[in-house]
Amino acid sequence: MVSFIKTFYGVQFRMLSYIIKRLATSLVTIWMVVTITFLLMHTIPGGPFTREKALPLAVLKNIEARYNLNDPLWKQYTDYIQNLARGDLGPSFKYQGVTVNQIIAESFPISAQLGLASLFIMLFVGLPAGIISALRQTKWQDHLAMTLATVGVAVPNFVVATLLMYIVGVKLGWLPTARWLSWQSVIMPSIALAGYYTAYVARLTRSSMLEVLQQDYIRTARAKGLPERVVVYKHALKNALIPIITYLGPILAGILTGSFVIEKIFAIPGLGEHFVASIGNRDYTVILGVTVFYATLLVAVNLIVDILYCFIDPRIRLGK
Amino acid sequence: MNNILEVKNLSTSFFTHAGEIKAVRDISFNVGAGEAIGIVGESGSGKSVTALSIMNLLPYPGRIIRGSVCFAGTELTNLKERKMQLVRGNEMGMIFQDPMTSLNPVYTVGNQIMEPLIRHQKLNRGEARNKAIEMLSLVGIPGPENRLNLYPHEFSGGMRQRVMIAMALCCKPKLLIADEPTTALDVTIQAQIIELLKDLEVNINTSIILITHDLGVVAELCNRVIVMYAGSVAEKGTTRDVFYNPRHPYTWGLLKSIPNANAEQKERLIPIDGQPPDLMHTPAGCPFCPRCAYAMQICAEDQPPLYRLGEQHRAACWLLHPSAPRVERGR
Numbered sequence: 217m218v219s220f221i222k223t224f225y226g227v228q229f230r231m232l233s234y235i236i237k238r239l240a241t242s243l244v245t246i247w248m249v250v251t252i253t254f255l256l257m258h259t260i261p262g263g264p265f266t267r268e269k270a271l272p273l274a275v276l277k278n279i280e281a282r283y284n285l286n287d288p289l290w291k292q293y294t295d296y297i298q299n300l301a302r303g304d305l306g307p308s309f310k311y312q313g314v315t316v317n318q319i320i321a322e323s324f325p326i327s328a329q330l331g332l333a334s335l336f337i338m339l340f341v342g343l344p345a346g347i348i349s350a351l352r353q354t355k356w357q358d359h360l361a362m363t364l365a366t367v368g369v370a371v372p373n374f375v376v377a378t379l380l381m382y383i384v385g386v387k388l389g390w391l392p393t394a395r396w397l398s399w400q401s402v403i404m405p406s407i408a409l410a411g412y413y414t415a416y417v418a419r420l421t422r423s424s425m426l427e428v429l430q431q432d433y434i435r436t437a438r439a440k441g442l443p444e445r446v447v448v449y450k451h452a453l454k455n456a457l458i459p460i461i462t463y464l465g466p467i468l469a470g471i472l473t474g475s476f477v478i479e480k481i482f483a484i485p486g487l488g489e490h491f492v493a494s495i496g497n498r499d500y501t502v503i504l505g506v507t508v509f510y511a512t513l514l515v516a517v518n519l520i521v522d523i524l525y526c527f528i529d530p531r532i533r534l535g536k
Numbered sequence: 537m538n539n540i541l542e543v544k545n546l547s548t549s550f551f552t553h554a555g556e557i558k559a560v561r562d563i564s565f566n567v568g569a570g571e572a573i574g575i576v577g578e579s580g581s582g583k584s585v586t587a588l589s590i591m592n593l594l595p596y597p598g599r600i601i602r603g604s605v606c607f608a609g610t611e612l613t614n615l616k617e618r619k620m621q622l623v624r625g626n627e628m629g630m631i632f633q634d635p636m637t638s639l640n641p642v643y644t645v646g647n648q649i650m651e652p653l654i655r656h657q658k659l660n661r662g663e664a665r666n667k668a669i670e671m672l673s674l675v676g677i678p679g680p681e682n683r684l685n686l687y688p689h690e691f692s693g694g695m696r697q698r699v700m701i702a703m704a705l706c707c708k709p710k711l712l713i714a715d716e717p718t719t720a721l722d723v724t725i726q727a728q729i730i731e732l733l734k735d736l737e738v739n740i741n742t743s744i745i746l747i748t749h750d751l752g753v754v755a756e757l758c759n760r761v762i763v764m765y766a767g768s769v770a771e772k773g774t775t776r777d778v779f780y781n782p783r784h785p786y787t788w789g790l791l792k793s794i795p796n797a798n799a800e801q802k803e804r805l806i807p808i809d810g811q812p813p814d815l816m817h818t819p820a821g822c823p824f825c826p827r828c829a830y831a832m833q834i835c836a837e838d839q840p841p842l843y844r845l846g847e848q849h850r851a852a853c854w855l856l857h858p859s860a861p862r863v864e865r866g867r
Contacts, residue, residue, distance in 0.1 A: 433639055435593065436632065439624055439625060439629075439704075441626055443618075455640070455642055
């Protein structure tokens with residue numbers, strides 16, 4: 217028992233030191249993202265106050281001075297990093313009197329709802345579909361699920377979105393076509409966003425499950441007289457999940473970036489919509505702020521996936 | 537001696553797209569209580585399929601097409617899957633060839649040993665844990681209390697095979713089927729595992745079916761031997777019969793191909809030339825005929841019956857027919 221506790225704390229300690237190490241490298245990653253975005257952003261021609269009808273030079277100078285845009289680039293950069301370190305993402309150049317922090321706080325919850333709903337669909341439709349087709353291999357359930365999955369992987373999300381809008385929204389009138397007004401507004405965008413990943417997860421689960429069911433340890437489990445339910449859901453599923461979890465990081469990244477397109481199509485006032493608009497507007501602080509926010513989110517999600525990984529596969533040792 | 541297992545005229549085939557593969561063809565044998573029998577033969581001779589047929593664990597598209605498997609008075613071939621689950625792992629244990637892949641990598645060894653105990657013996661977790669510790673020390677794993685919480689990858693191959701044995705025997709089965717239990721292990725570990733099986737046969741009083749292509753292992757452990765070739769029985773009898781008085785040319789070939797520890801340096805191993813027959817198109821006559829140095833006309837035309845040579849000793853070879861020419865076993 218004592219040695220058990222020792223191993224247990226050993227594992228905990230290793231995990232903690234791993235997490236600290238990962239957090240340190242994450243800071244470097246985010247710093248690089250900030251720097252590269254900052255430089256790229258300033259190489260794009262035009263600026264936040266470029267208009268078709270040019271402003272008088274004196275006015276432009278005044279505005280630029282107001283936002284410190286007339287400082288040398290390195291000064292702007294160091295100022296930005298200092299503010300960032302304090303968690304201040306600065307004011308929006310485009311929207312008067314609104315800070316980037318406010319924009320994110322206001323619009324991210326909407327994007328998060330959309331993302332979580334998609335994730336939910338992906339896990340609760342994709343996984344079961346994959347398991348069922350593996351268990352009913354070559355039967356009609358398998359053919360149905362895999363035909364749908366192939367279509368799902370092949371058709372891009374903006375096509376799914378437009379078709380849904382046209383059929384379910386316009387023709388049938390069951391769901392609102394656009395905007396973010398009630399819980400019903402969540403359904404179509406999240407299906408459009410989750411479609412590809414649900415299909416992908418279903419196919420991945422099926423092939424992973426089929427492979428695991430061939431393994432010797434599954435035969436061992438059957439030879440122990442365990443009922444098929446236990447063989448499938450205890451012995452096979454946990455092993456079959458390993459490759460799916462590996463893919464979870466890229467999937468989450470895809471759902472985040474995919475939401476740019478979907479939010480635009482469905483006119484959802486989420487963060488993706490602001491991000492896309494900010495680039496057109498050369499709204500420097502919004503571009504940087506949202507990029508930093510997304511980068512941080514992705515790094516965090518990947519860290520969580522990697523930690524989840526060790527819980528499911530004991531052969532993976534962290535921090536080595 | 538009353539029989540714990542009676543296999544009668546068992547035939548198992550795999551129905552593939554290319555056709556029916558007759559993996560096991562009409563084999564019969566008994567296993568007495570507390571007895572160890574060996575099934576030997578080369579790869580593809582139907583040894584493992586026989587074992588999986590007994591366990592009712594044939595992988596798709598395999599099916600028992602004829603015959604009966606009677607275990608402790610129960611006919612297993614037509615038993616419902618639910619009933620069969622109560623036999624497997626409880627009254628009949630099985631260990632497999634490759635211990636590296638036969639344990640589930642994502643559960644602890646303790647968890648996996650406790651499963652059949654909780655399921656079949658209705659023990660609670662604490663009792664099952666104690667029993668698992670007891671089993672691990674029985675199969676010679678030192679410090680079982682701590683090992684219980686380890687995962688299979690933290691064990692060596694020999695240790696994993698010990699775990700497999702502990703798992704198969706934890707419910708004190710009447711029959712243990714060991715399918716090439718030493719093939720994937722080092723020679724020194726092989727000897728330890730055979731020694732362990734020998735002890736356990738006595739300690740737990742279980743019958744053993746040992747499937748192997750290692751004749752040395754059979755001589756060490758088994759009372760009786762069945763020599764299989766191309767899915768059917770070539771020769772069977774007591775270990776003494778088969779090793780000292782073999783009557784089938786295939787058995788002669790097998791015995792000649794064993795390396796001899798006392799051999800002169802230049803002595804070479806003598807392989808049996810040729811390949812076993814394609815089981816999709818089984819020959820009309822004796823399956824060993826094309827490789828047999830003593831083959832006669834009839835061997836290619838008709839399947840030889842199992843000739844009775846002694847109380848236990850049987851061999852399927854036309855040379856044993858009264859009117860066949862007498863041949864000397866080649867040296």
